[in-house]
Amino acid sequence: MATKLVFLLLLTAFSVQAQAKETPADNYKAYCVQCHGSEGTGKGVNVRDMSVVPRDHTDAKSMSGRSDETLFKAIKEGGPSIDKSILMPPWGSTLSDEEINDLVQHLRMLCKCKFG
DSSP states (O other): OHHHHHHHHHHHHHHHHHTOOOOHHHHHHHHTHHHHOTTSSSOOTTGGGOSSOOOOTTOHHHHTTSOHHHHHHHHHHOGGGGTOOTTSOOOTTTSOHHHHHHHHHHHHHHHTOOOO
16 A cells, blocks of 8 residues: 555656746747857857847847737747748747747846836
C-alpha cells in the first residue's frame, strides 16, 4: 500500500511539473532570440542572413510608439499584418492569446517603456 501511495505521489508531482506554464522569458528565448537576440537588441544569430534588421526591443523610443494591440497583432499574425517584414512569422498557431499577451508585457519590460 505504501509503495502505491509513493508511486501516486511521484506520478502527480511529475504530472504537475510537466504541465508547468512556460514563462514569457522562456517563450521569448524559444521563439524570438534567433532574430531579436538574447538581450532583445535585434542582433540575433539569424541577422546575417536577413534582408531586414529585426526590431530592437530595448529601444524605448521606438517601442513606446507601438501599442500593445499592435505588438499583439504582430506576434499573433506576423509582420505583414502590421505592414512590417514578411520575415516576422505569425505565432498565433503556436502560442495562445494569453502567452502572446504575456510576451507583449515582456517586450515592455525589455524596453522599459509603455505605449504613448
